[in-house]
Amino acid sequence: MLFAEGVAASLGAVDGIVVDAIAATAADGERVIASHQPDVALIDYGLPDCNGIELAARLHARRPELRIVIVTSLVDERLVVRAVEAGCSGFITKDQSVDELVAAIRAAAEGEALISPTLLSGVLRQIRGRSGDRRGDDLSTREREVLTLVCEGLSNPAIAARLHVSHNTVRSHVQSILSKLHVHSKLEAAAVATRNGIVELT
Numbered sequence: 001m002l003f004a005e006g007v008a009a010s011l012g013a014v015d016g017i018v019v020d021a022i023a024a025t026a027a028d029g030e031r032v033i034a035s036h037q038p039d040v041a042l043i044d045y046g047l048p049d050c051n052g053i054e055l056a057a058r059l060h061a062r063r064p065e066l067r068i069v070i071v072t073s074l075v076d077e078r079l080v081v082r083a084v085e086a087g088c089s090g091f092i093t094k095d096q097s098v099d100e101l102v103a104a105i106r107a108a109a110e111g112e113a114l115i116s117p118t119l120l121s122g123v124l125r126q127i128r129g130r131s132g133d134r135r136g137d138d139l140s141t142r143e144r145e146v147l148t149l150v151c152e153g154l155s156n157p158a159i160a161a162r163l164h165v166s167h168n169t170v171r172s173h174v175q176s177i178l179s180k181l182h183v184h185s186k187l188e189a190a191a192v193a194t195r196n197g198i199v200e201l202t
Contacts, residue, residue, distance in 0.1 A: 003094065004022050004023075004024070004044065005022060007101065010098045011098075014098075014102050016106075017105060020036035026052075026054070026055040029041075033063075033066070039066075039067060040067040041059065042071050043068060043070055044070075045072040045073075052071070053079070053086050054086075056068045056070065056086045056088050057085075057086035057087065060087030064087065067109055067111070067185065068088045069090055069092055069105070070083055070092075073093065073095075075115075077119065077122050077126065080123045081126050084191045085127070088187065089112075089114055090108065091115060108185075111174065113150070113153065113186045113190065117152055120151070120152075120187075120190065121152070121153070124191070127195055128197075135181050135192055136180065136192065143177050143180070144199070145163070146163070146173040147198065147199055149162060149163075150177070150193075151190045151194065151199050177189055
């Protein structure tokens with residue numbers, strides 16, 4: 001709880017970020033999130049009454065548009081696979097600076113995937129081919145190209161630079177991809193694309 005209070009105090013001083021509430025347990029977290037309806041939820045992996053990914057899965061099932069970021073001391077591939085399956089937007093570690101934390105929250109709010117490209121590649125290889133649904137059949141050629149770069153872990157500005165188009169154009173393509181895949185973040189889109197074989201991993 002001391003860690004959460006310290007983070008809340010730091011974030012409370014940042015323009016454009018409002019800390020709605022702090023909770024010490026998963027049960028309290030579910031109540032305050034239902035009450036306050038935040039855009040982004042930071043969830044400690046090591047909660048006393050369940051692990052953070054279990055809570056994330058319950059929250060995602062009730063409110064898929066909520067951006068969920070797991071706070072942990074160590075990020076490994078197995079943990080990330082479980083988090084992706086639970087609908088999380090990504091991870092931050094407890095040793096990150098306030099500036100890095102703020103950037104991560106803002107990126108999560110924009111739907112960015114908070115995970116390194118190398119780690120994302122390993123995770124997507126593990127979940128490849130797990131689903132047989134038909135989501136993605138109506139993606140355009142350009143959307144598939146953008147989605148492939150999403151699966152490489154590129155941010156919207158990096159995709160724009162790679163394709164020589166504007167940031168707004170990429171954002172429009174990403175929003176269309178999310179809508180067609182019925183997901184709410186780029187990390188979820190990458191997971192669906194990999195499970196369904198929409199993109200080829202190299």
